[in-house]
Amino acid sequence: MTRKPSLLLIFSLVLPAAAIAEAGQPAVAATPPLELKILSSASLNGTAGDFVTVDARITNVGPSPISGVATYLSLIDMENKQPVDLEDWSAERGAYIPAIDAGQTVPLSWKVHFVVPGSYSLVVVAFTPGCEVPQVSTITHFDVKPKQNLNPGQVLPVAIGMPVALALLLLLVGAGRRRKKAK
Amino acid sequence: MFATVWLKELKAHLFTWKGLVWLVLAALLFSLTCYLLLTDAELTLLDHTEMLWLLSMIIIGTAFLIVTIDASSLITSEFEKETAESLFLSPLPLGQFILGKLLASLTLWFTILLIATPYIIVTAAGTGLAPAFLGYVALLGTLGIFAIIMIIFGISLLFRSIKSTLTTSLVVLLAFTVPALFSSTLKNNPAAQFFAKVNPVDNIFSSLDNVLVDFQRSISQNWQFIWPLLVFLGVAFGFMLLAVKRFRRRGVVRGD
Numbered sequence: 001m002t003r004k005p006s007l008l009l010i011f012s013l014v015l016p017a018a019a020i021a022e023a024g025q026p027a028v029a030a031t032p033p034l035e036l037k038i039l040s041s042a043s044l045n046g047t048a049g050d051f052v053t054v055d056a057r058i059t060n061v062g063p064s065p066i067s068g069v070a071t072y073l074s075l076i077d078m079e080n081k082q083p084v085d086l087e088d089w090s091a092e093r094g095a096y097i098p099a100i101d102a103g104q105t106v107p108l109s110w111k112v113h114f115v116v117p118g119s120y121s122l123v124v125v126a127f128t129p130g131c132e133v134p135q136v137s138t139i140t141h142f143d144v145k146p147k148q149n150l151n152p153g154q155v156l157p158v159a160i161g162m163p164v165a166l167a168l169l170l171l172l173v174g175a176g177r178r179r180k181k182a183k
Numbered sequence: 184m185f186a187t188v189w190l191k192e193l194k195a196h197l198f199t200w201k202g203l204v205w206l207v208l209a210a211l212l213f214s215l216t217c218y219l220l221l222t223d224a225e226l227t228l229l230d231h232t233e234m235l236w237l238l239s240m241i242i243i244g245t246a247f248l249i250v251t252i253d254a255s256s257l258i259t260s261e262f263e264k265e266t267a268e269s270l271f272l273s274p275l276p277l278g279q280f281i282l283g284k285l286l287a288s289l290t291l292w293f294t295i296l297l298i299a300t301p302y303i304i305v306t307a308a309g310t311g312l313a314p315a316f317l318g319y320v321a322l323l324g325t326l327g328i329f330a331i332i333m334i335i336f337g338i339s340l341l342f343r344s345i346k347s348t349l350t351t352s353l354v355v356l357l358a359f360t361v362p363a364l365f366s367s368t369l370k371n372n373p374a375a376q377f378f379a380k381v382n383p384v385d386n387i388f389s390s391l392d393n394v395l396v397d398f399q400r401s402i403s404q405n406w407q408f409i410w411p412l413l414v415f416l417g418v419a420f421g422f423m424l425l426a427v428k429r430f431r432r433r434g435v436v437r438g439d
Contacts, residue, residue, distance in 0.1 A: 049226035088228070115228065152221040153308060158301045159214035166210050166298070170203040177199075 032128040033062025034069070034100075036137035044142035048117045056108040056124045056137065060100040069097040070127045073110055078119040078141070088115045117146035184275055188283025192257065193290060202291075205253075209245050209295055213302045216241050221306060231310055232396045238306055239316065239391045243324050244360065246295045247331065247384070251356050254288045254332045255349040258339035277427060281336060288332045289325075296321055315400045323387045326412040330383060330419035331356065337419075337426035359384040383415045 039055040046052055054073065060066055072094040075084040086093050090112045097106055108124065120142055126135040150156070196202045220237060223229040229237075258281075300317060307313035335352045342348050362378060363385035379385045390408035393399045402409070 049228070051227070113227065115226075147226055149222075149225060152218070152225040153305060155217050155221050155305050158305045159218050162298065162301060163207055163210040163214055166203065166207045170200055170207060173203060174200045 031133045032066060032069075032126065032131045032135050033060060034066065034126050034128065034135040035059040035061050036071075036124050036126055036135055038122065038124060038137050038140045041140040041142075044122070044140060045144075046114050046142075047145045048114050048147045050114045050144075052112050052114065054110045054112055054122065054124075056110075057105050058097070058100065058108060058124075058126055059105040060102055063102055065099055065101045066128055067099040068129045069100060071095045071097065071108055072125055072127075073112075074123050074125055076121045077116075078121055080118075084120070089113055114144045117144045119143050185279040185283040185286065188275070188280055189286040189290075192284060192287030196253065196257075196287065196291075205249050206294060206298060209249060210298050212245055213238075213242065213299055217302050217306050230396075232312070232398075235307055235310065235312060235316055235395045236392050238302070239320055239395060240388055242295075242299045242303075242320060243327070243384075243387055243391075246292055246324060246328060247356060247360070249295060250288055250292050250328050251331060251335060251352050252349065253291055254284075254335040255339065255352045256345050257284045257288060258336055259343060259345040259348050262343045263345055277431070281423075281427070284336065285329075285332055289329065292324065292328045296324065312395060315394050319391060319394050319405070323390055323409075323412065326409070326416055327383045327387050330412070330416045333416075333419040333423040337423040340423075340426040340430040363388050381411060381415070383412055386411050 036058050037056060039057060040053065044052055044054065056071075058069070058071060073086060073090060075086060075089065076082070077084050090110050092110055095108055095110070100106055122140045122142065124137040128135070216238060220229065220234040224231050224234045299320070303316050303320070304313050307316050331352075334355065335348065338351050338355075339348045342351065359382050362375070363382055365375075379389075386408040390405045393405055393408065399405065
């Protein structure tokens with residue numbers, strides 16, 4: 001004959017287990033213990049049409065591993081004071097890091113295409129689930145010079161020459177017809 | 184006999200200042216398009232082959248529009264100027280008359296192609312695609328435009344009015360061109376896919392994409408786009424024949 005476990009015994013086993021499980025969850029922090037740094041600050045200046053690589057690193061300076069970190073680029077046009085839609089600038093706007101151990105540094109990299117000339121400010125933002133405030137790198141400023149080529153692909157002789165040649169032909173035909181009518 | 188009609192049309196339409204203005208405008212459009220596309224390609228905002236495909240669509244689209252407007256008046260102008268009766272009473276067979284007019288329209292298309300050739304060569308420089316670009320624009324454009332001209336001539340013989348023929352022809356052209364510009368995501372349902380298969384303009388653009396962007400340059404690799412064009416050409420010829428029969432039955436002067 002077996003004895004059924006008493007309710008008191010069950011609660012005495014379940015409650016400490018729940019307390020242990022809760023103790024394992026990280027506490028909700030205001031700011032994640034992450035350090036973000038853009039490494040290629042000095043080499044970002046360029047000309048419209050250039051492709052550059054933005055290198056950055058993210059370090060977990062806290063005591064515990066952090067999981068599910070999402071990082072992304074944020075770009076501001078300083079002349080128009082507007083955020084830039086990165087659709088044409090970068091195909092890889094976000095980078096997801098599944099986990100960073102305590103003390104670990106993870107490299108980050110984005111390929112950016114300079115589309116419009118101007119002055120810009122760039123930051124990298126890291127968003128951690130459970131944290132109320134995202135982590136932001138220091139601002140990197142850079143300039144994109146305009147690319148000025150009045151004759152791309154040597155097209156100007158054709159682009160100007162063809163309509164001019166046809167217009168001359170038009171004038172010749174018109175003149176020829178007027179002469180015929182006069183006769 | 185058709186040669187007489189053909190040469191008469193060339194002198195009356197193409198080698199006049201009105202006819203040449205069309206060609207100047209086409210050249211200006213090609214110049215602007217090439218300049219803008221090459222500027223974008225230099226900024227690497229546009230892949231070079233995508234740029235060639237866009238230019239090919241502009242060339243074909245411009246030619247379709249100009250030829251449609253011109254062909255709409257080739258036959259109907261004879262009715263409007265009241266020269267049709269004397270023309271058809273002459274020993275000139277109707278078939279020869281239509282052939283002469285058809286060749287005049289096709290000459291306009293080949294003139295536009297000749298004007299577009301330097302633009303094709305300069306924009307395709309460095310890609311090795313200039314011969315394929317020119318060859319396929321010539322082949323596909325000729326098939327498509329030949330078919331459209333026959334449809335317009337059929338409409339001309341049915342309506343006998345420039346205004347009605349031009350309006351109907353432009354609507355037909357729009358009906359073929361607009362769906363061809365839809366992206367592939369808008370062609371997901373069976374009806375859109377069927378129409379894309381039979382639409383001559385869609386087949387022309389898809390074949391040019393296949394040649395210029397995907398580097399599939401042989402005829403066999405583009406046969407899936409060419410055979411629907413040949414079928415469409417046959418349908419257009421059939422439509423024109425039916426219109427000719429109806430025109431003969433009704434007479435030059437209606438009720439005659």
